[in-house]
Amino acid sequence: MRISAIICTWNRASLLAETLSYFERLRVPADVEWELIAVDNNSTDQTAAILATFEGRLPLRRAFEPQPGKSRAANLAVRLAKGEVLLWTDDDVRVSAGWLASYVEAARLHPEASWFGGPVEAWFATEPPPWIARNIGSLTEPYALIDHGPTDKPLNEEAVVGANLGLRAAVARAFPFNEQIGPPGNAALRGEETELLGRRRR
Numbered sequence: 525m526r527i528s529a530i531i532c533t534w535n536r537a538s539l540l541a542e543t544l545s546y547f548e549r550l551r552v553p554a555d556v557e558w559e560l561i562a563v564d565n566n567s568t569d570q571t572a573a574i575l576a577t578f579e580g581r582l583p584l585r586r587a588f589e590p591q592p593g594k595s596r597a598a599n600l601a602v603r604l605a606k607g608e609v610l611l612w613t614d615d616d617v618r619v620s621a622g623w624l625a626s627y628v629e630a631a632r633l634h635p636e637a638s639w640f641g642g643p644v645e646a647w648f649a650t651e652p653p654p655w656i657a658r659n660i661g662s663l664t665e666p667y668a669l670i671d672h673g674p675t676d677k678p679l680n681e682e683a684v685v686g687a688n689l690g691l692r693a694a695v696a697r698a699f700p701f702n703e704q705i706g707p708p709g710n711a712a713l714r715g716e717e718t719e720l721l722g723r724r725r726r
Contacts, residue, residue, distance in 0.1 A: 533567065537570040540615045548582060559584075617644075639695065641679055
């Protein structure tokens, strides 16, 4: 099986460096070929330099999308991807060592499934205020957190978060991200994964 992991990034060089360091710890099944596509969405910080330091350490393919907008960057990644399954995460995520292998297993167990989703837990760069820790269960939406539970099950109408999303490549090509939504730079216009999966469900 061929897998394309994808990160779209904009001006988060220090967080991106930590995210990429976790990709170095992935357990990759022996019969799996994989690539990591990182799309720089016209960053003005040290993103390019950070990506350069991981060339040779990861099966990294760098791409550049000059037009602002995460959905544009995501669609470029889809066009470039060589994998049968595309795995999405963000530039501020620590993937677990078993992340890729778990998606491979799910894709093989459920050949009829168009998309897959996994949990997203909070990771704060600094200790959050006590009120956040006390109320984290009510803050899943602003922090894009999700937990589908411990069992393998159909997601049906459940939300899937873009920080931990798998799509069959054929589905991603048939249903591109809507470039009218998705955060362009600092603007908080989100919901591109939700909109895409809504079209796919219909």
